[in-house]
Amino acid sequence: MKFWAKMKLKLRRQKGFSLIELLVVIAIMGILSSIILSAVSSARTKARDVKRKAEISGIGRLITASCYLPSAGSGEYDIANLITEFVSSNPQYASYISQIPKDPSAPSAGTESLYMYTVNINNKCAVYANLENKNEQVTLQSIFTPTPGGGTGVLEASTDGWNGSPKYFQVSN
Numbered sequence: 001m002k003f004w005a006k007m008k009l010k011l012r013r014q015k016g017f018s019l020i021e022l023l024v025v026i027a028i029m030g031i032l033s034s035i036i037l038s039a040v041s042s043a044r045t046k047a048r049d050v051k052r053k054a055e056i057s058g059i060g061r062l063i064t065a066s067c068y069l070p071s072a073g074s075g076e077y078d079i080a081n082l083i084t085e086f087v088s089s090n091p092q093y094a095s096y097i098s099q100i101p102k103d104p105s106a107p108s109a110g111t112e113s114l115y116m117y118t119v120n121i122n123n124k125c126a127v128y129a130n131l132e133n134k135n136e137q138v139t140l141q142s143i144f145t146p147t148p149g150g151g152t153g154v155l156e157a158s159t160d161g162w163n164g165s166p167k168y169f170q171v172s173n
Helices: 002-013 019-064 079-089 091-096
Strands: 075-078 116-119 125-130 153-156 167-172
Touching: 019 079, 019 125, 019 167, 075 079, 079 091, 079 116
Parallel strands: none
Antiparallel strands: 075 116, 116 125, 125 167, 153 167
């Protein structure tokens, strides 16, 4: 009986975990969560770039088909400002633009879309966006800045853009 009494007394004393055991578990959880967060962050960046490419491709095909020349003339424009003028002068395209596309990293309260349109007097134009993924494969090797008439694909500029990467995706005629 004495043996069982001692065991019960020991079990009564050991009801919780020691401080070291808790600290080890917390450290392991911290390491695992940092690994998971870094993997998720990379996936989010790639997902935002896919969205940018899809939106630029869609709006680019519409606007660059005729290289719309805004009333202010050749230059560089934010798509948010350009779309309103484009639809008012071309109401037949209003059904194709249900809402003005906006860069996923653009402030929600801002009026800028961070999607840009550039047009020159030679009837050449381009719609482009700055990508986040610095490891994006470059497909336009011959240009280093978004260029009207430069083709469609990814280019690498000499400086970082508004999303912190030198990579841009453009759709051009």
